[in-house]
Amino acid sequence: MNVARLLRLLVLTGGLLGCQESGQSVFQGYVEANLVFVGPDDPGRLVALSVAEGDRVEQGQILFSVDDTLELAARDQAKAALAEARARLERLQAAQKRPQEIEVLRATEARARVALELSQTELERQQKLYAQGNTSKANLETAQATRDQNRAALEEVQRQIVVGELASHELDIAAARQAVDVAEGQLVAAEQRLSRRTLAAPAAGTVEQVYFRPGEVVPAGRPAVALLPPANLKVRFFVPQALLPRIAPGGVVSVTCDGCAGGLTARISFIAREAEYTPPVIYSLEERAKLVFMIEARPDEPxxxxxxxxxxxxxxxxxxxxASDGLSR
Structure with a gap:
């Protein structure tokens, strides 16, 4: 039997004896609490501790900070990756050729148009001369071929301008958009990991224990600070099974202790469904009286x-x- 169980048994035995001797419904118990343990998600060296044991803290108040060098680097890397992804998307959405290259193509287009006009004029002149019998058919065919060649050259450069002003393929742009979304998600995750290197109080309460000091490494899954919110205190006591009909959730009990102020009360919040200590399998009337059940009550002034x-x-x-009748209704 460990020490905690022995102390619980002594408190229980003393409470039952006091009840039997005085004939009053008075039981001995003790104050217990559910501590809130605050620690980093990942291991790290404690670099700053802002509280001490016994300090009263408010919700959101900074408790301690863990080394965030790696998280800062990961955040900066995620920012750079996002900037690169956005730049790639903008480039794909823009024209395939740079404005300077488009200007070169437009100058080529103007030169091709002039050449086409000249060749068209020469063709018309050769056609008149051929009709008058003053030129050969070979000269006429050469002028016509030159005109057709210049027309094709103009159409080619015009198509180059159209293609150069087009954006990339829609599939490439869609892939670039997805890459931007992935980079944005990675940046959010990196910023979240960075923010969790500085821990704040999840609730108002008192600092009950500080487990690590600046310079020490906090392992993964280990708390660095334990908080006690006042609402997490509870009074635990035990009653015989014969008194259970007189107790219900929400019922009021009077609580006294050495050195405490008078008139302290608590409200019953939990009634165990099983006996705290199990007697033999076959119960006699005497053994049935030994059955006790754990009761918890929340103090009105914790x-x-x-x-x-x-x-x-x-x-x-x-x-x-x-309270029992009110719950039943």
Whole structure:
């Protein structure tokens, strides 16, 4: 039997004896809490600690920071990759040729148009001379071939201009857009990992324990700071099974402790469904009286209690049963 179980058994035994001796519904218990453990997602060296044990912190207040050199580099790399992907997309969406190259093609187009006009004029002149019998058929055919060649050259350069002003293939542009989306997602992930190297309090509470100091390496999955939000305190006590009908969730109990203020109350939040200690399989009436069930109650003023503090719990007659009737309705 470990020490914690032995202490629980002593508290339980003392509470039952006190109840039997006094004839009142008074039970001994203790204050327990669910700590909130705060630690980095990935291992790292603690570089800054902003709180100390016992400090009161508000939600969102910075607790500590872990070395973020690698995360900063990953963030910068993701930014560069995104800029490259966006530049590639813009290039594919723009004309295939640069403006200077388009200007060269337009100058070639003008020269081809002039050559076509000259060859057309020469062809018309050769046609008149041939009709008058003043030139040979060979000269006429040469002029016509030159005109056709210049016309083809003009059409070729015009098509080059059209193609040069076109954007890339739609499939290439779609692939570039997807690459931009991937790069944006990688940047968001890198920024998230970077932001998680500085940890803030998830809730207001008290710093109960600091496990690592600046310069120490925090392993993966290990907390660096333990917080105790006031709402996470609870009073735990045990009652015989015969008294269970008098207890219901939401019922009020009176809580007293050494050095505590008077009039402290708590509301029952949990009733165990199984006995804390199991007697023999066949129950006699005497053994059935030994069955006890764990009860938890949330203090109305949790800041008045401390974790591990022994307390005395007394059922407030009439209020627990009223809560039960209200739940049943």
């Amino acid at each position: 800041t008045k209690f401390r974790v591990g503090q022994p307390v005395s719990v007394m059922l407030v007659e009439g209020r627990g049963q009223e």
